[in-house]
Amino acid sequence: MPICNQIQINNSCRLIVWKTSEPLEELLHSVSLTPKEEVKLNSFGSQSRKIEFVATRCLLQLSLGENVLIENDEHGKPHLINSDLNISVSHTKSYVGILIGDKYTVALDMEYLSDRVYRIANRFLSEDELDNIDEKNKILHLYQHWCAKECLIKMYGKKDVHLINELKIAPFSPGSSTFSGQVCRADFSETYTFQYLQFDNHLLVYSIKKANSY
Template identity: 60%
Template sequence: MPLYKHIQNNSDSDLYIWKITESVGELLQMVNLCDNDFKRFDKFGSESRKKEFLTTRILIQQCLGSHIQICNNQHGKPYLINSNLNLSITHTKSYVAILLSGKHTPALDMEYLSKRVHRIASRFLSKHELENISQTDKTLHLYQHWCAKECLIKLYGKKDVHLIDELKIHTFQPNDKYFTGEVCRSDFAKKYRFEYLRFDEYLLVYAVN
């Protein structure tokens, strides 16, 4: 299907969400891939991963032009070739989303809301964070924390960060419009504000700071 949703967060950032209903063959006809993209595409074993890879590039090229390409730095962080815009990417099941910003570093994460998060909560939340999880809307609240911490990793830009000790989410209620969190490392310390979007059975959390 075409673009599922477009949100202009402010004058500097744009959020795009695509629901994947196309086949791999249909997606290939819609995208301009460079040689490096084709090499990466051929390495993916699963059809779903191939669709996510292609759809991300389709979104970028429909928004910015067919000459725009996506690369990754040594830490896996994506960036754009032939564009000065900053980029963040997320995908889960049948959805792909990108967040673009000209002046700021964007980050977003999207997850399918399932009960599995209850089993792993202690792996990514501190004791204090666990104590403040809502019991009436527990699944949503846990995923808000999970997605926000994934965003903090992307904002920090490296993956060697401790989820509990170095990524903090400040106390909030699941129906709050905004909430905040921070990276707490000796080499990097910064606070961020998060917004979120819930649709179908999915949650998307994003930050533009």
């Protein structure tokens, strides 16, 4: 499970991406699972989902130690046990990534770049956002918007949010080093800045924000 990318974003936030090439049996030898985690693992029917689950915990334990555990709240948002750090997790194809922040809220999303995004673009983008899409870099630009909106959901912490009406991405070009978006709800309104990486036909978008700053 070689680390393919590790970035110290600032003194408090670290991004780590691993490529999972090992079979499940080999990964299981590298991790300590609690009885609750073993039950969760066995509940997955897909072998790829099992690998993602175990690989995430391998990466977490190698980064923070075996006593640090990860649990999801009622909204699916991950939280660390035995640590005050914040975490965001994403996985796609054969990659798993974690973004860890100390006193920062963090969000991370990774996607494999494919033309399937054309079929669903109008489900998550407003007309104004669609009009802003660069035709020369259409797949990348669409996925930048998609990943950013996934990050907004993770920052907000709840999934009952409307992708078009309540998550807004400000106009930007696909080559921009940063771009921004906003959660717009009656009970919550906050703007976030995004950065991204491209590797092996994948896109990774992340956002960090000082905790309790709003």
